[in-house]
Every structure is written in C-alpha cells, then in structure tokens.
C-alpha cells in the first residue's frame with residue numbers, strides 16, 4: 582500500500598494529513614492510523630487528519646488520535662485549513678465540517694483564525710475546571726507549570742475513576758503577567774504530553790475568563806504561542822477564536 586501524505590504542525594502539535602477526496606484511505610484501519618503516528622516505525626505524529634469532500638461545505642476534516650479514537654482537534658483544524666488552501670480547495674476563508682459540527686476559519690498572513698463552537702457550561706471540581714471545547718479538558722492551575730510531571734500527573738487524572746472510561750485531556754496552567762498563561766497538556770488518545778493542544782488552550786483561556794480575565798488571552802505552550810479571543814456573557818462564551826500559525830513541514834510517500 583502506497584500512501585501520499587503531508588506533514589503539518591501547529592505550535593508543535595503535529596499531524597499526518599491525507600487528501601482523501603478519492604476515499605481510497607481505509608478509515609476503519611485503526612492499526613494503520615497508529616502505525617502512521619508511530620515515531621519509530623511510521624511517519625510520527627500526534628494524529629492523522631483526512632480531508633474529504635462535503636456536499637455543501639468546502640471540505641470535511643476527520644481527525645484520529647494515534648489510538649484510533651476521534652475528537653475535535655483545534656490545532657489539527659488549523660492545519661487542515663492551511664492544507665486545504667495548499668490543495669486549492671479554498672482561498673483564505675472557509676466553512677468545513679469537523680466531528681463537533683461546522684466551523685468557519687480564515688487565514689491572515691501565516692495565522693489561522695478558527696471559530697470554535699460556543700461554550701455554555703463548565704464544571705468546577707474543587708479549584709479545577711472541566712470544560713468541553715469540542716474535546717473534554719481538565720484544567721488544573723499550578724504555581725509552576727514547568728515543575729509538573731505532566732505524564733504521570735496527567736495519567737493519574739485521565740485514568741481516575743471519573744475519567745477512565747471516556748478519557749479526558751489534562752492541562753496544567755500557570756498564570757503569568759499580561760493576561761497570559763503557560764500551558765502544558767497531557768492528551769487523551771495520544772496518552773502523552775503534546776507540545777500544544779488547541780482545544781486545551783481554548784478551555785484554559787475560558788477558565789481564566791471565569792476567574793476574571795479579559796479577552797484576548799495569550800497561551801504560552803511548549804511548542805509555541807496561541808491566542809484565544811471570545812465574547813463573554815456571564816458563564817456563556819461565544820465568538821471563540823483559536824488563533825495561531827500552522828505550517829507544512831514536509832511531504833512524502835509511505836509504502837506499508
């Protein structure tokens with residue numbers, strides 16, 4: 582089997598992107614998905630993203646974690662927009678379908694502005710937050726995000742009784758001056774730390790707003806900086822934009 586792929590990254594969250602408008606890629610082959618993500622035996626990535634045709638919208642984006650599970654991927658969506666432009670499917674504006682519904686996005690220079698779905702609910706667990714931004718995120722504020730064992734502490738929460746069934750992404754947040762946060766993320770489905778997580782940055786920004794912060798909020802992830810802007814009415818958030826760079830790293834062919 583020969584698969585042509587493009588490798589993209591958005592603030593260090595990296596993806597194998599496949600133009601699957603011919604529907605030749607077998608979406609049921611989850612072992613193949615895992616193999617493509619393997620950083621020794623495959624291409625290496627935090628996920629696989631397929632671009633397919635859609636009857637009304639510019640395209641449909643299908644995201645897989647390395648374990649084959651699916652969810653909304655914010656950084657992957659931003660990469661999908663840049664990939665769609667490189668394929669000539671769109672120019673600088675788009676409406677596409679992802680697992681949590683229709684998203685619009687636009688490209689401004691080298692940044693993608695992705696409109697996230699509204700967020701109208703959140704849960705407080707002690708001083709921590711649980712917010713779903715298309716993927717479920719557990720948000721824990723810590724004094725120093727660089728002192729945290731993200732993998733071990735993340736796993737402890739992700740495999741706790743409350744979350745072991747469906748999983749949860751775990752974000753460790755450190756408040757910084759100038760309305761910004763440092764964020765580190767343990768990702769469900771990757772079962773490891775990633776260098777950034779778009780839906781996680783969005784959830785972290787909204788939790789900061791619930792603590793009184795104003796839009797826009799800058800997120801300093803290990804792999805780069807993202808911004809989140811929004812309109813807030815009480816505990817309801819609308820017009821939520823995840824903003825940041827997304828770029829092609831290389832393209833290739835894999836023969837399996």
Ligand SMILES: N[C@H](CCC[C@H](N)C(=O)O)C(=O)O
Nearest residue numbers: 652654655656716778779780
């Ligand atoms: N691992 C996440 C999906 C990818 C999220 C992340 N890569 C992003 O940019 O939002 C989950 O299963 O909920």
